[in-house]
Amino acid sequence: MALQLYNTLTRAKEVFVPVDASHVRIYCCGPTVYSYAHIGNGRTFTAFDLLARVMKHLYPTVTYARNITDVDDKIMDRAKALGQSIETVTETTTAQFHADMDALNLLRPDVEPRATGHIDAMIAMIERLIAGGHAYAAEGHVLFNVPSMPDYGRLSRRSQDEMIAGARVEVAPYKKSPADFILWKPSAEDQPGWDSPWGRGRPGWHIECSAMTAAHLGPVFDVHGGGLDLIFPHHENEIAQSRCAHGTPVMANYWVHAGFLTMSGDKMSKSLGNIFTVAELLDEVPGEALRLALLQAHYRQPLDFSKEGLRQARATLDRWYGVLRAAGTVPAAKVPDEVLAALEDDLNTPLAFSLLHELANRFHKETDEGARRAVAASFKAAANLMGLLTQDPEAWFRWTPKGAEGLDEAAIQAAIQARKDARAAKNFAEADRIRKDLLDQGVVLEDGPQGTTWKRA
């Protein structure tokens, strides 16, 4: 089976054919670093992390690029509100972003370009667009001229007439066409800016991705994506800029968009304020449980986020880590074909998880030790491909929420020993008292053939 992806450009699931099978190149629109990432951001980046992992499994060389947008008016506003420099805001937010994504067990992208590092490339690209008749300067601004591109709107399936008719924004007087969008805008004295042929200014929102993808992945690459809400205007405008600057029929061959996370039905977004940040959730649940919860629905489906979903994800990981704990050291193995096939089918994680459950079940039922180890090995390989079950099982079972550390391990071990003595003396009342006492402090005991193990509730 070959990798298939749903392509927003064609609105159909397609077999993935790389531009160059010896070097696959994918790009995901990264964060604007002005505030902490919320769990909805986490979902999109987790989906792309999974795509990158699957592609790296299938192809010898994959470059996965995810940018950092570190010049933006929201950052300027944030810096002003905090009384901090823009650099302080972008650096601290970027550091937190990295910590959050690490906790979700995302691989670092191979390239993480920053907008401020590509200003020259943006200016060069804008100059090419002007030279080609696709952009014009007006009152210190440079605008992309949408009517200069006959098939503008292909990705979002909007006609130019529709956009003009539906425009809810007041049209700036310097625009030749209401649909035209900003490539470069002037900066006031107290705003960040760079010298350009059009005076001191800063880039518009979309041009950075066009410049950065061209610099790191080339004018035409394999996959580009992000959240559903980026289809219009962001990705549409990126396509316009890149194709008109490079004279190519496409910018990327496959456009992949992740669905939204909702909070009891409503979209979770910074502007609605109904958000959980990744950082705050990490105080309550292990990052891996968060990762699993985010992958539990297919990436394009709406996912209603809830604490119940997190509880379930954690319970599932308890079960799965229980397999690894019981299996002991597990040898490396090949990812089972069915699991790979599920992931190759447009990243069907729910189907892949059902297969993991079946493997876990088979492990527990298997009586032959060799076969048991083989099942455990396949199980682990499959989970690892999805960025799961990568830590030591004991570390998983000992995770504690922030501020609820409770008993230390020595005290737990001492209590387990005391209970063992009581049981040996058939003093079950005392043994049960000790177990209840530990349970009250968040420690669950399990008596097995190899002795008593424990985990944090």
Added chain:
RNA sequence: GGCGCGGUGGCAGAAUGGUGAUGCAACGGACUGCAAAUCCGUGAAUCCGGGUUCGAUUCCCGGCCGUGCCUCCA
């Protein structure tokens, strides 16, 4: 108003033109000193109305409900 997405058991969530995965929860049993974990078993679902078809949850049309984009947004 334009464009789009979704509606599957109590909950989460796949798949499918012909007996509808999987997990959580519930219930019964095995195991256990009792539990936990694990295993075995039980009950439980395709929004409504038309159409196409031998047959529709799946395809088409209409409706209802929910939700997203069209403005910053993953």
